[in-house]
Amino acid sequence: MKLPSKTSASLGLGLTVGLASLAINFIRRRALTTAAAAARVPPALPKRPKMVPYGKVPGENRGEQPMEPIIYLEDPYYYVRDDTRTNKEILDHLRAENAYTKAALSHLDGPQDELYKELLSHVQETDQMVPYPHGDFVYYTRTEEGKAYRIHCRKPRHDDGAEEILLDVNKLAEGQAHCDVGSVEVSPDHKLVAYSVDFQSYETYDIYVKDLTTNGVTKAVTGCDGGFEWGHDASTLFYVTQDDAHRSHKVWSHALSDTSSQSSDTCLFTEADEMFRCGIFKTRSDRFLAIATSSSVTSEVHVLDLQQPPAADGFICVAPRQEGVLYDVNHWHDSFLISTNRDDARNFKLVSVPVDVVFDKQATAEWTPVFPYDPSVKVDGVSCFDSYFALFGRQHGLTQLWICSYDTDGKTVVKKQLDMPEDMYTLGGSVNMEYNSVVHRFTYSSMTTPVQTVEYDTVTHTTTILKETPVPNYDRSLYQCERVDATASDGTIIPISLVYRKDKKKPDGQLQALHLYGYESAKYLTKMTTFTDFIACAEHLVAT
Structure with a gap:
């Protein structure tokens, strides 16, 4: 028997290895193609029909003027709602949706990167806001290139002293999957700084207090909505908590001297109406703490004199809520200035009321116009x-x-x-x-x-x-602004703001991006006005 030569043996081995390699690559490519094709197929959820009631459902708050009688409509995906965010089936579906989206848009990875670089080229990452005077200091925030968060600082007001960092959010965020700082407020004596932060991405915040002398940090409050105010001095914090629906509804006072438990905090106000949510603010005069509670169309304000010890019975209602009436309150000298739409002032008017009249519960608080109402x-x-x-x-x-x-x-x-x-x-x-x-x-x-x-x-x-x-990389001389007016189908004049690059303007017309915003006259039963106004603006631009 003739033995194969070294050459023929090598050739045969090479062919075998080559064919095997081709086969493996083919199988691998087919697997990848199949996986990619599968990723491009939109994930689907099974339908599980459920009849859902709409309207005035007994025992439920269905908003203002719900329908009567109740109607039932079939919702095949009602089961998808999961307020606990623990349903494995739904979570797996969301992950599949994200994978599908990523695969479907993968061809845009390059343009996305280029667009990001272009946008970033117009941002000066290392920057500082204008310092603002407050007490014996000037306060400001600044940013540094490559860092995602702001740095809160101060310097002495009357000399060129060294910068003092109050809060570096970049360091605060280290080791955290999420970091959102709600408010940062220095105490009235400028010896403490309080800040609220959400590490869970659930819009529920904890309040920390930092001693600016020792740099010691303590957690003062847990589970608030992120907003808070100092009291008349540095001994008290006021904050707001939320209900199970994430509605801000309770106002509390917390004594910083009590480090034992938050359970001893005092509840000063509870908003029981589920259509309303509340917030707090302190007047610039530092005299009053105000609770503003409101729905989409109605509001009410309560004020507390901070020169008195905080107590639930210390809050005075400026004016009881009245359906459809909105107002807010500011303190100026011996009066409260109020902007309101009361008495059919559709575009709001400015009125005043004496502080002592508001706090005299037996007196009738008459609102006096500061200026005549101008529609x-x-x-x-x-x-x-x-x-x-x-x-x-x-x-x-x-x-x-x-x-x-x-x-x-x-x-x-x-x-x-x-x-x-x-x-x-x-x-x-x-x-x-x-x-x-x-x-x-x-x-x-x-x-x-x-x-x-x-x-x-x-x-x-x-x-x-x-x-x-x-x-950076912006030359304003290249751009032009113009204002033109279009006429709506009902005769209303609609102002249009135009901006364009002057050297790119074509005499025979060009493509435009049109964005329209409106409100009061184009909602509810007049919603169609949104679309007719948009058409009127587009037709005017085409014609001119």
């Missing part, structure tokens, strides 16, 4: 200081700011509207901590101007831009 002006709220108050609102489709103060007679309130440098812009609030300040800070921006922190001096009537948010 062309939307009143959004006030920010009060010792020598003036700032009135925020809307007029001519734009946000406006009025500085208001007593006239020379000491009785009449006069207002001055601040002029803005552009025809289209947006104003917002800024940090103004000191009640005795004569300057007012606010934010200004437009479709071509980055956010600016602006300060207005109420004595000299001068305006100073303190900072403009840096936007």
